[in-house]
Amino acid sequence: MNSNSEIKTLLEKFILNQCTAEETEQVVAYYRNNNLTDEFPTVEEVKNLLGEMPKMDEQKANLIFDSILSTAKDQETIIKLEPQKSNYRKYISIAASVLVLLGVGFAYKQGFFSKTADVPFDFKSSDIVLQMEDGSVQIISENGKVQVHDKNGNIVGNQSGDKLVYQNQTNSDKLAYNTLKIPFGKKFRLQLSDGTMVHINSGSTLKYPIKFIAGENRQVYLDGEAFFDVAKDKKHPFIVNADNLNVRVLGTHFNVSNYPEDAVTDVVLVEGSVGMYRSNEEFDASKNTILKPGYKGSFNKENASIFTRQVITEIYTSWIDGGLTFRNMTFKNIITKLERRYNVTIINKNEKLANEKFNASFKEESIENVMSYFNDVHGINYTIKNDQILIK
Known part of the structure; x- marks a missing residue:
């Protein structure tokens, strides 16, 4: 990490919980090499911390940056920085040090890492x-x-x-x-x-x-x-x-x-x-x-x-025009794809079918026609009521 932009990019990935193992080691090495804290966690400890943190989007990362900065003002004396260093370095130093040493607990308390903070989508x-x-x-x-x-x-x-x-x-x-x-x-x-x-x-x-x-x-x-x-x-x-x-x-x-x-x-x-x-x-x-x-x-x-x-x-791009293709696919995966494609609920009572594999291709067909095909060719019995399909 030889430039401010590289440091900033890596730190943003760190807060977003998107760092690879090698990048995590670079973060730890940077803050140790610059003596920003004598008690920086080991690489393994940092990985464990990251493993407990759900991934965030960029907006939440910015919120955490802002919160760390506002919270860290009273804690700046614990960060060893030379007076001539830039404000930018001071910014990322406080942000990273507080995030790893103090910020994980703080962020959880403030709810920034809460999975429910994401916009729910059904x-x-x-x-x-x-x-x-x-x-x-x-x-x-x-x-x-x-x-x-x-x-x-x-x-x-x-x-x-x-x-x-x-x-x-x-x-x-x-x-x-x-x-x-x-x-x-x-x-x-x-x-x-x-x-x-x-x-x-x-x-x-x-x-x-x-x-x-x-x-x-x-x-x-x-x-x-x-x-x-x-x-x-x-x-x-x-x-x-x-x-x-x-x-x-x-x-x-x-x-x-x-x-x-x-x-x-x-x-x-x-x-x-x-x-x-x-x-x-x-x-x-x-x-x-x-x-x-x-x-x-x-x-x-x-x-x-x-x-x-x-x-x-x-075969693999036909979905754009309404097509549907299964290649050597288990029936349980086919069910998932049919539910997604037609917005239906499929209940499979025939457990033997779950791991059987099928090949099939359809043009723009209704769910009724698709299920009829499986019945005619593979002998799969089913009933359809409203948006629910029951496989017997």
């Missing part, structure tokens, strides 16, 4: 929710029109129907994030400030900057599934973070599926080139997995391995 609801950078929410109606504002009241985006478009004229030199949450049974389109088009599948969330900043990577965070048509920009690589996997591109068309019930995160490349690598690593084209068009890369969530194979890409 994926079985009918509402598409846009969470703003300050934590406030805006309901998106697929039949309506909405203007999206930043914290200063400036218009940064416009929504019409099932599409939200962000502007690129916003005057900002700091990343500020919005998050789209798509409920079961719905899909949505999002155009980012650089012109990148994203199709977001049901039961998914995407966190993205209101505007990308010059000199910084274009990074977004995905839980669920989305198809990306990335605007070309050689100076600013586009990175999709899917938990422990990063997908890096310059301009291309690809699909990322990262649902929690799946053992792997799948990346299917339609056009261009993408690199797949673990999120705690730096991208290296000579070492990382590079996909070619027509290939699928699968990241094993358990052992972090990546394997590739050639596929028919249309």
Whole structure:
């Protein structure tokens, strides 16, 4: 860590509980090497503390920064700082020292780490929710029109129907994030400030900057599934973070599926080139997995391995037009995906079915037709009443 910007970035990741093991060691080493405290915890102790802290969003991290600063004013005498050091160093020194030594308990008492502080979202609801950078929410109606504002009241985006478009004229030199949450049974389109088009599948969330900043990577965070048509920009690589996997591109068309019930995160490349690598690593084209068009890369969530194979890409992108595909998938996972797609509740009383694997593809079919197929081909008996399906 040789610059203030590097220190600040790493400290922000630390408070957001996004540091890798190596980055955690760098934080500890920095504060020990600068003698900011003689009682700084060991790396192992810090990791244990982080393990107890739920991840936060940027807004809560800023709140903690502010609270630490206001609380630390009466404690500044316990921090050993040379008078000639800058206020910025003093700021991060107090923030980090108080956060690790005192701030975890303080933050819990103040409720900043409370999981209930996150905006609750019921994926079985009918509402598409846009969470703003300050934590406030805006309901998106697929039949309506909405203007999206930043914290200063400036218009940064416009929504019409099932599409939200962000502007690129916003005057900002700091990343500020919005998050789209798509409920079961719905899909949505999002155009980012650089012109990148994203199709977001049901039961998914995407966190993205209101505007990308010059000199910084274009990074977004995905839980669920989305198809990306990335605007070309050689100076600013586009990175999709899917938990422990990063997908890096310059301009291309690809699909990322990262649902929690799946053992792997799948990346299917339609056009261009993408690199797949673990999120705690730096991208290296000579070492990382590079996909070619027509290939699928699968990241094993358990052992972090990546394997590739050639596929028919249309099978994996058909959901954009209402299609539905299962490949060598257990029935219990199929149930989860059907519940998400059709916003229904499925109760399976046939336990033998749960771990059986199936292959099936559908175009834009109703849940009645899908269940009828499973009955006709695989002899699965069921009843449908309202939005509940009972498998006997």
